[in-house]
Amino acid sequence: MSARTAADLAALTATQLLPLLKAREVSARELTQALLDGIARTEPLIHAWTWLDPELALRQADEADRQLAAGTGGPLCGLPVGVKDIFNTRDMPTQMGSPLFADFTPGNDARVVHYLRMAGATMLGKTVTAEFAVHAPGPTRNPHHLSYIPGTSSSGSAAGVAAHMVPVALGTQTAGSIIRPASYCGVFGFKPSFGLVPRTAMLKTTDTLDTVGVFGRCVDDVALMFETIRVHGIDFPIAHEILNDPARQTTGGRPWRVGVLRGPRWNDAEPYAREALEDFGRRLRGVPGLDVEDVVLPDSFNQAHDIHATIYDRALAYYFKEEFEAHTLVSPIMYDIVTRGNALSVEQYREALQRQTALAHELDAILEQRYDVIVDLSTGGEALQGLESVDRPDNCLIWTLCGVPTLNLPVFRGPLDLPFGAQVFSRRYNDYLLLDFARHLQAQGVLHANTPLPAFAR
Numbered sequence: 001m002s003a004r005t006a007a008d009l010a011a012l013t014a015t016q017l018l019p020l021l022k023a024r025e026v027s028a029r030e031l032t033q034a035l036l037d038g039i040a041r042t043e044p045l046i047h048a049w050t051w052l053d054p055e056l057a058l059r060q061a062d063e064a065d066r067q068l069a070a071g072t073g074g075p076l077c078g079l080p081v082g083v084k085d086i087f088n089t090r091d092m093p094t095q096m097g098s099p100l101f102a103d104f105t106p107g108n109d110a111r112v113v114h115y116l117r118m119a120g121a122t123m124l125g126k127t128v129t130a131e132f133a134v135h136a137p138g139p140t141r142n143p144h145h146l147s148y149i150p151g152t153s154s155s156g157s158a159a160g161v162a163a164h165m166v167p168v169a170l171g172t173q174t175a176g177s178i179i180r181p182a183s184y185c186g187v188f189g190f191k192p193s194f195g196l197v198p199r200t201a202m203l204k205t206t207d208t209l210d211t212v213g214v215f216g217r218c219v220d221d222v223a224l225m226f227e228t229i230r231v232h233g234i235d236f237p238i239a240h241e242i243l244n245d246p247a248r249q250t251t252g253g254r255p256w257r258v259g260v261l262r263g264p265r266w267n268d269a270e271p272y273a274r275e276a277l278e279d280f281g282r283r284l285r286g287v288p289g290l291d292v293e294d295v296v297l298p299d300s301f302n303q304a305h306d307i308h309a310t311i312y313d314r315a316l317a318y319y320f321k322e323e324f325e326a327h328t329l330v331s332p333i334m335y336d337i338v339t340r341g342n343a344l345s346v347e348q349y350r351e352a353l354q355r356q357t358a359l360a361h362e363l364d365a366i367l368e369q370r371y372d373v374i375v376d377l378s379t380g381g382e383a384l385q386g387l388e389s390v391d392r393p394d395n396c397l398i399w400t401l402c403g404v405p406t407l408n409l410p411v412f413r414g415p416l417d418l419p420f421g422a423q424v425f426s427r428r429y430n431d432y433l434l435l436d437f438a439r440h441l442q443a444q445g446v447l448h449a450n451t452p453l454p455a456f457a458r
């Protein structure tokens with residue numbers, strides 16, 4: 001067994017832990033217990049978890065140890081994972097941030113949870129989400145400063161990874177709910193291309209926007225999780241063909257074509273955030289293997305927020321019609337959204353879907369012709385004070401609307417020394433290309449290989 005302390009184990013990334021588990025230098029029980037001990041100390045400060053059963057977690061770890069001893073464990077055998085509480089779990093409640101579903105246990109696993117279990121991972125517990133993964137903030141606090149927001153709605157997953165409670169966690173994004181909390185909490189957050197990760201047996205809010213993604217503390221961790229939970233094989237012909245196409249997933253040895261984006265919500269960002277991105281662009285110009293230029297997108301992208309709002313509000317009004325009429329929703333935010341959605345016609349919704357498709361095609365053409373990746377601000381600055389604070393407008397929902405893969409890079413610090421990020425995105429289905437770009441930045445010293453334990457300042 002390892003002589004490492006609980007804090008030492010908790011500080012390791014998933015890709016550092018897995019070889020230790022496989023070599024049996026660390027047992028799955030030892031690792032799980034170390035994380036549980038850390039959670040016991042810091043959860044009263046952070047409130048990242050909505051459901052946690054240490055005995056269940058340890059039983060899973062013991063089973064992983066048996067598989068590791070027999071040499072039959074999967075690629076993630078013994079690795080603890082945090083699960084956003086909108087994914088069905090057969091042995092844990094799935095409450096979706098709503099008292100309407102308090103203690104509801106669906107009796108089955110979401111497809112992505114099933115994939116993780118098949119790979120041998122341990123489902124450590126369920127992390128806090130906003131009510132029905134929308135906008136109403138939960139109790140989670142930012143581990144870098146406890147009076148500041150962590151970002152919604154995947155707040156528990158982002159904060160839990162940042163606070164070294166768990167090495168990796170599942171999240172979802174319909175607007176900015178992976179990239180934004182990853183930015184505020186200072187971790188890597190990856191939203192894959194729309195359609196590459198199955199949404200079976202999880203909360204659905206918006207058919208053309210909901211995307212499953214992951215949080216981790218290094219590029220390889222989010223890549224490892226993506227490889228585990230995405231669809232595979234010839235039954236998914238588009239994904240199978242493109243994800244295995246070197247012309248789409250590599251640069252073929254030529255320099256990376258990189259755009260640094262100003263806008264569309266450039267003026268909503270804090271001056272220090274705009275300066276940080278401009279400085280980052282200048283830094284990238286000095287990185288070997290990159291051809292960097294500034295980007296301003298066409299005016300059509302200024303309509304993205306309106307298109308997204310129409311789709312989002314109308315879809316939520318449809319899916320939460322019964323709760324709205326029975327007045328069993330909790331947050332005023334949900335009632336406002338459903339009320340707006342009820343005022344929209346089916347024709348307006350269909351038109352917005354057509355505009356979404358047109359904008360996605362326009363961005364695809366720009367990326368295909370000119371850029372491997374584009375660099376943007378993840379958020380308009382560092383986290384805001386007060387858990388009820390409303391986020392500044394940003395560009396996250398535009399890239400969700402267009403279905404492209406996006407990755408938060410934890411590279412900036414604000415005037416209060418709180419983290420915020422740059423997000424990079426690429427052409428839809430060029431997910432491996434995007435992740436390899438981040439690896440290139442890490443190899444050149446632009447990105448750290450791990451994120452340190454936050455200060456838990458008050």
